[in-house]
Amino acid sequence: MTERVPVLRIGDILLVSIQVDLEDQTVLDLQEDLADQIVARSARGVVIDITAVEIVDSFVGRMLATIASISRLLDAETVVVGMRPAVAITLVELGLSLGGVRTALDLEKGLALLRRSATGAELT
Amino acid sequence: MELLSIDQERVTAEWIDGVSRSLQGRISKAEVDRELRELYGALVDGLRAGDEDARGDGFSEVRALLTELSRNRARQGFTPSETAISVLALKQALEPALRNGSAEDTTAYLRLARILDDLALLTIEAYTRTREQIISSQASQLMELSTPVVKLWDGVIAVPLVGTLDSARTQVVMEKLLQALVDTGSEQAIIDITGVPAVDTQVAQHLLKTVVAARLMGAECTISGIRPQIAQTIVALGIEFGDIVTKASLADALQHALRRSGVDLVTRQDGGR
Amino acid sequence: MTVPWAPEAPPQTQPITQNDDVVRSRQQVRTFAQQCGLSLVEQTKFITAASELARNTLVYGGGGEMRAGLVERHGRRGVAAVFADSGPGIPDTDLALTDGWTSGGGLGLGLSGARRLVDEFFLDTEVDRGTTVTIVKWAR
Structure with missing residues (x-):
């Protein structure tokens, strides 16, 4: 039995903060939990905080992209926040650009991004 | 060992002379005098301990002094020759003593010369190491300087x-x-x-x-x-x-x-x- | 390829037979990457490469082991990891090293991506015998 990453709710936004070195099974569980929760709580947005994450390999990268696609199907927007510079450089070198995943520098900016999308006041 | 102590004053004086001449006054004679006398003392101690090998325990003090000396020379911008001369000039200073010397003196001189050659190589090594450190630290400083955000x-x-x-x-x-x-x-x-x-x-x-x-x-x-x-x-x-x-x-x-x-x-x- | 392990610290072996061994491999490699003085970015690259290869060993090789430790060559220090399995091997190595090619359900970035993240990469494989991948990264 592996540990599960807790999914928190703030209003209509789900917040996941990853604090541990992720095992592959935990990653898959998280993907499943989030899909369930988006529907169960009719969430409009998902924020995944990876400030504490030191390593994002192709497995975790793929999970982030998959969650973004799933949530889009369920009419919720996903934002990945707090990626460290070293992690970003490594992902680029690895060949992963996480297309379709929205990103923000920190939690606050991520929440602001979701608010802007929700009100349709987005610049792009 | 005896070779170094018989005519100590004349030998050290000539040695110091030779070294300061080659440095052309860029280091004061008093400074050279202090450095070399200290070195001379350590060298005599080392020989007295009966060590044949410049890299042996008996010469650890000599090596420490020479490493320090080479480091300073490298930092002050002297050439490797100007650094090694600090050791090699001692050979020249000893040569007059051989002219009237016995066969034993010659053997002793050759033994000492071999040790001195090794020590001279050691100064070059220490010199190069210091220069490499200077270059790499300058390179990283330059890197930092040239990229302001x-x-x-x-x-x-x-x-x-x-x-x-x-x-x-x-x-x-x-x-x-x-x-x-x-x-x-x-x-x-x-x-x-x-x-x-x-x-x-x-x-x-x-x-x-x-x-x-x-x-x-x-x-x-x-x-x-x-x-x-x-x-x-x-x-x-x-x-x-x-x-x-x-x-x-x-x-x-x-x-x-x-x-x-x-x-x-x-x-x-x-x-x- | 013979790995120039540093004489003072023997390499350590980590079996890779279950899911959480991938995490353990990452952690072990991190310790060595920090010890040999890699910058944070270089550490991250090396650990990520190790993570990809550990997963390959588990998923495609059917399990195996990792040997990791400090290396030394011409006065330079670095970190190395060797992943070995006795699985099915890779029939076409050129193809396996192409971006986007995968025999399993992955993104096909494991081998080719890992190669880009390290300084030295050696792939030794034989069909029905197994695969050994060696990666090295040198401290600047």
Whole structure:
């Protein structure tokens, strides 16, 4: 039995903060939990905080992209926040650009991004 | 050992003379005098301990003194010859003693000469090591100096790149810029390459990677100051800049960045009065 | 390829037979990457490469082991990791090192991506015998 990453709710936004070195099974569980929760709580947005994450390999990268696609199907927007510079450089070198995943520098900016999308006041 | 103690005063005086002559007064004679007398003492102690090998325990004191001396010479800009002479001049100073000396003296001299040669090599090694340290620390200082990340506006940072970009430097810039995004919470970054004379494939790739990495972190990167020749090279090399925003000048890039971060620039009708 | 392990610290072996061994491999490699003085970015690259290869060993090789430790050559220090399995092997190594090619359900970035993240990359494989991948990164 592996540990599960807790999914928190703030209003209509789900917040996941990853604090541990992720095992592959935990990653898959998280993907499943989030899909369930988006529907169960009719969430409009998902924020995944990876400030504490030191390593994002192709497995975790793929999970982030998959969650973004799933949530889009369920009419919720996903934002990945707090990626460290070293992690970003490594992902680029690895060949992963996480297309379709929205990103923000920190939690606050991520929440602001979701608010802007929700009100349709987005610049792009 | 006896060779060194018989005529001690004359030998040390000649040694000190020889060394200070070669240094042409760039180190005071008093200083040379102090250095070499200390060395002489240590050398005599070492020989008295009966050690045959310059790298043996008996000469550890001598080696420590010589390493220190070589380090200082390297830092003060002396040449390797001017450093090694500190040891080799002692051989010359000893030669007169051989003229009327016995066969034993000659054997003793040869033994000592071998040790001195080894010690001279040791000074060169210590000298080179110091120079290498100086070079590598200068290189990293230069790297730091040449890549300032400046804040242009709240939420907008820039790196003005000047000079030739190589792979290593571009990588340093990349890391510094990305870290600055986190530290300042800036969502807009500008890489200005007005001062860069040429761009090769590798450097262009690094710039592209920086932009993509910034995007992964949630920031947007604009490249400005691409000169006509560089634009031609980039196209000729077949490097695809894709949807990366490029602007002719830093001013244009700043304007773009400000607009993206929701700042409106308005020119007042009355000309600013 | 013979790995120039640093004489003062023997390499350590980590079995890779279950899911959490991938995490353990990462952690072990991190310790060595820090010890040999890699910069944070270089550490991250090396650990990520190790993570990809550890997963390959588990998923495609049917399990195996990792040997990791400090290396030394011409006075330079670095970190190395050797992943070995006795699985099915890779029939076409050129193809396996192509971006986007995968025999399983992955993104096909494991081998080719890992190669880009390190200074030295050696792939030794034989069909029905197994695969050994060696990666090295040198401190600047």
